[in-house]
Amino acid sequence: MRKPTRSLRGAVLGLVATATAAVVAMAATGPAQAQTQAHAQETQARAAAQAVPRSTPGHLVPRELPPHPSSDWYASDVTQGLPETAPFCVEKTLPSAGATHRIFWTEYDTSATQIVVRTGTVAAARQLAAAAEQKIRNCAADWQRTYPQGTASWRDYGALAVEDGAHVYGVHTSYPDSEPGIHLFGVGRDGRTVTIVTWGQMGDYDQAPLADFQRTITTAVVKLYHP
Numbered sequence: 001m002r003k004p005t006r007s008l009r010g011a012v013l014g015l016v017a018t019a020t021a022a023v024v025a026m027a028a029t030g031p032a033q034a035q036t037q038a039h040a041q042e043t044q045a046r047a048a049a050q051a052v053p054r055s056t057p058g059h060l061v062p063r064e065l066p067p068h069p070s071s072d073w074y075a076s077d078v079t080q081g082l083p084e085t086a087p088f089c090v091e092k093t094l095p096s097a098g099a100t101h102r103i104f105w106t107e108y109d110t111s112a113t114q115i116v117v118r119t120g121t122v123a124a125a126r127q128l129a130a131a132a133e134q135k136i137r138n139c140a141a142d143w144q145r146t147y148p149q150g151t152a153s154w155r156d157y158g159a160l161a162v163e164d165g166a167h168v169y170g171v172h173t174s175y176p177d178s179e180p181g182i183h184l185f186g187v188g189r190d191g192r193t194v195t196i197v198t199w200g201q202m203g204d205y206d207q208a209p210l211a212d213f214q215r216t217i218t219t220a221v222v223k224l225y226h227p
Helices: 006-025 031-050 122-146 210-222
Strands: 099-105 111-118 151-160 166-174 181-190 193-202
Touching: 122 151, 122 166, 122 181, 122 193, 151 210, 166 210, 181 210, 193 210
Parallel strands: none
Antiparallel strands: 099 111, 111 193, 151 166, 166 181, 181 193
């Protein structure tokens, strides 16, 4: 289970404080019983803070990611807020309010992340999707300014006709005496909900599973709808 995001920590701490106070109140019943009850209350507090509402848009599951040739995919729970470590290229782009995420990994170096943000209006969702795409298009140049000894490039793999639209990009980075990295990004929208799916591993453009990733982002956008 991942730690609560910052936006939820206040609620968690408040509930944990209540559990701590209960330990003092229950001291007469015996320290072992009080400790057990306090631990149960703290566990319930943390679970409540990370609980995902039933109205949350659908997220990808491991079998919907591009197949890995040597490993299964594994996934975290769908969790409120943004990941503790923001995906490459979209740092400081997405709001934590209205966001949920799921992290995926394999037994090797390949990993992926899906972030879903439900905004207040369709106009806000359009603006958020456009900002995310712009950040991805600028990513290679931004990375190379930070690491001038390395090289970086990006490719626009075009739009996908799904719901209110999706777009796929690739970013490649290389640094001396280090393995190159290849990343795929999909940004999609359905109404006032936006999703960003990232995939990355060591390698070059020819090792990116583009067709499979396009199917993945299409599925991700279709699953955003929640009646």
